[in-house]
Amino acid sequence: MIRFECDYLEGAPVQVLEAIAKANLEQHPGYGFDPHSDHAKDLIRQACRSPQAGVYFLVGGTQANLIVLAAGLKPYQGVIAPQTSHIFNHETGAIEATGHKILSVETKDGKLTAQQVKEVCRSYWNETHKLFFVQPGMVYVSQTTEVGTMYSKAELAAIYDVCKEYHMKLFVDGARLGYALEAPGSDMTLADLPQLCSVFTIGGTKQGALFGEAVVVMDDELSREFPYHIKQRGGLMAKGWLLGVQYEALFTDDLYLKLAKHAADLAVKVHDGLKSAGFDFYFDHMTNQQLPVLTQAQFEALSREYSFDLFAALPDGRIAARICTSWATKQEDVEKLLSDLKKLK
Incomplete structure (x- = not known):
């Protein structure tokens, strides 16, 4: 049987496995406070050209999504997302379990538009009895989308402008970010993302790591508080160096x-x-x-x-x-x- 159903069928490339094996019998401080994780974070900041970015490693995509959204939303706020989005369809109510509603929007091609986001916000803020409704506090998109379509730089910039107008954060789920960046027609680089959103992920699970997602936080307040949310939500891995060493390998020599x-x-x-x-x-x-x-x-x-x-x-x-x-x-x-x-x- 030859399998094509997903992009996380195999383990990891030899460079990642060799890096883990090399570090295997080293003694590492726990919870990601180790030299490999520090170096991996620096490599990601360099690749993003954002020396002040907060970089945090988590085990998987659903875990990353729910922690980002739980950390970025006030208790009475929800997240605007496409009806085709991963958080709406494939995470078993993980976001709702954090106490936040997904304000879903129907799309033609899996992509939210700036106008759709604006319409949701206008509808809420023009509502006489807005006190009784979930307030939009964040926007979620993925690059690529769940149907494989891509956002252009201009499309993300337009959505981010609306987010700033309505004091919301924009979260770009990058579980397949590398595949989007290298696809024909992409006009975006990794260094563009920090200017186009408040927080994004750089997927590892689907893109060469045994497991792991890197969360890159550009919002200063969210970055300061994010480590507490990671621990509270069960995302702080004791052997955190296993995440750091993988991203260290992935971001060496443009791997x-x-x-x-x-x-x-x-x-x-x-x-x-x-x-x-x-x-x-x-x-x-x-x-x-x-x-x-x-x-x-x-x-x-x-x-x-x-x-x-x-x-x-x-x-x-x-x-x-x-x-x-x-x-x-x-x-x-x-x-x-x-x-x-x-x-x-």
């Missing part, structure tokens, strides 16, 4: 972006191969989550040898499948997949 480019290049190969074979797309884009539309028969035939995510069942009976590339995807597996797909047309 993080090199791994992301591998996935991005193969995603283009998958996309172009599908298009040339005549397949439609649920959302047509060039990022690492490709969403071709298959008939039931095509899906079942391919499923005998390949594993996909059934992304959506369409009204006409066809299926939108998700084909993910990652840092570890093999070119020969992509070529075999495309060859077999062409036989089904």
Whole structure:
């Protein structure tokens, strides 16, 4: 079975494993107060060109999301997010369990617009009895989105302007950030993110780490208080050096972006191969989550040898499948997949 259903199927590249093995029998202070974590944070600040940024390491994406939102929202506030967002659909009510409502917005392509955010805020602040409603206090977007689409620099900047106008924070979930940065058509670099939002994550779980997410906080008040929220929410890992040493490896010699480019290049190969074979797309884009539309028969035939995510069942009976590339995807597996797909047309 050749698996394409997600981008966290393998462990980690050899550089990360060797770094962990090398540090394995060293003695490290606990809870991330170790030289590896300090160095990794400095490397991330350098890559972001933000020497004053707060950098914090957490184990996984849901943990990072709920801690960021719980830390950034007042008790009576909620977060504006797309209906397709990870926090709305795939986190088992984790955000609501922190006591905060998700103010969901329907989108055409998985992306919030500045105008949509403004409309939610205007509706709240123009409400005569606003005291009885959840106040928007933060905006959540992901780069890439859950349907694989990307925000441009101008789109994020426009949303951030609205956030500042209404005294809200903007949180960019970067679980797949590297894959977005290296995708064709991206006009954004890692160094742009600190100017485009209040807080963002740099995903590790899906992008070469065994586990781990880096939270980069630009908001001074949030950064000061964030360590307390990490501990209170159970996110402070005793062997924190295991997170630090992985990001130290990922941000040495541009490994993080090199791994992301591998996935991005193969995603283009998958996309172009599908298009040339005549397949439609649920959302047509060039990022690492490709969403071709298959008939039931095509899906079942391919499923005998390949594993996909059934992304959506369409009204006409066809299926939108998700084909993910990652840092570890093999070119020969992509070529075999495309060859077999062409036989089904």
